[in-house]
Amino acid sequence: MKRGTLLRVALGTVLLALVLRPAWFAWVFAPFAPEGGPIIYERASLLSLSLSHLGLVALASTAATLVAVTLAILVTRPAGAAFLPLSRTITNMGQTFPPVAVLALAVPSLGFGSGPTLVALFLYGLLPIFENAITGLSTLPPATMEAARGIGLSRRQRLVRVELPLALPVILTGIRLSVVIALGTATIGSTVAARTLGEVIIAGLLTNNTAYVLQGGLIVGLFAVLIYDAMVQVEAFLFRRLGGQPSETSE
């Protein structure tokens, strides 16, 4: 645990420095830059690209969470059970459709910029959240559910006070998977002019500048690792609160 905290702080510091003071790392990336070419990406500030990248992911993941969880709630009610296969099909399609194809298809209607990326991330993020929410809501402890009914909680009260809180750790796992996938996938958005860290990577690919590719990739990777870790901590805390053993070791 102690060592884990230390590692977390170290990675966080490196990430902050990379984003805020990229020039400090010129010596690291210099060997990968082309002869006499630029080493550090300077066409846009890495900070603003990072914020815009994270913003896109946050927006898409929030929307995916709202839709997927609502859908999962509906199909786990007795009245909505018939729609379970249909919603599964829809969310599965969202996952199987490659994001690149979604971008290409969305550009004509939404134009260049963030729009197509948001759509692609949203569709791609639905499935893990939906499947986990279904699992969480349909594997609640039967004695607790029986008691909730027996002591006189209405349907709505059971959902809000018992079912959702108990399913929360499992739903969060789905959100975590979805967010991490979105962090990586968002880089592709820069092919249709969304402002993401993908811009750095793509610029590097176009000019044969491996230093750019490394910078972009490293920042995205560090964000993904740290956000993933933070969410694991939250899940483990909730899980312990519910009386179970931590689902995954954080180290």
Place this chain on the structure above:
Amino acid sequence: MIEIEQITKLYDGLPAVDSVSMTVDTATITVIVGTSGSGKTTLLRMINRLVEPSSGEVRINGTPTGTLAKHVLRRRIGYAIQGHGLFPHYTVARNIAAVPELLGWPKEKINARVDELLDLFSMEPEQFRDRYPAELSGGQQQRVGVARALASRPDLLLMDEPFGALDPIIRARAQEDLRRIQQALGSTIMLVTHDMEEAMHLGDRVAVMDEGRLVQHGTPAEIVLRPATDFVAEMVGGVERPLRLLSLIPVSEIVEEGSAEGDALAADTSLRDALSTCLWSGRDAVPVVQDGVPMGRVTLDAIRAQAKGQR
């Protein structure tokens, strides 16, 4: 008073509970006993309408249950089940407070009630109020489950195999607790079990169910002495009947003048335990004391006379 009238539940046209009628007096424990599939749990669940009756009526203090909304009805009836069913994400206090909260009790009244119940179940409020169910032992969880069911002072407490998941020693203690608390609060309880021993021990009245029908409803002594059917006799346990009978009678009932050697028994000891003491210590008579004052003695012959059923 709980009146159950001609209540029936059909599944696919077959009766799971077949026209059962019975009356449960206020402040008594009625134990419904039967094998699995006898319809005992279905009968219990029809009282708080977790199962809707196909026909018939249940009245609680004169109010037919069908006239109330389900959740309103259930808030008036305590419900405790096997495996406690506590909310794992609520503290002990919030679990117990669940129904009073639904009923909109003021906060101070809820807190006072929670502490009162924890005290009643011998759980120090300071120590247990803020714990989570996972941090309790099985016996403690079960007590919190019963405390939650009693929290709003319900007209009726339904218990479905409440002690089924406990080991024998903890179960015996839980049964004693339930008896004591029922007498202290004057609660009306209907409890389902498959264990005739438990039924004899806890019930003021015992109702025996077989294949959806109520085959006998009476005091434990009646059930043992005059089983209505072969099935009841079998449930009571053929060869064990004299012992069951003895277990229902305290020594104070047959205590006589005189003295005896050896350690004394308390007046509320059952004749079964007295017999056991006689046999184990090889005595023909044992002294009886009440609150430390000698009452007399109980003899092996007197016990034997009590154990004789009708032929």
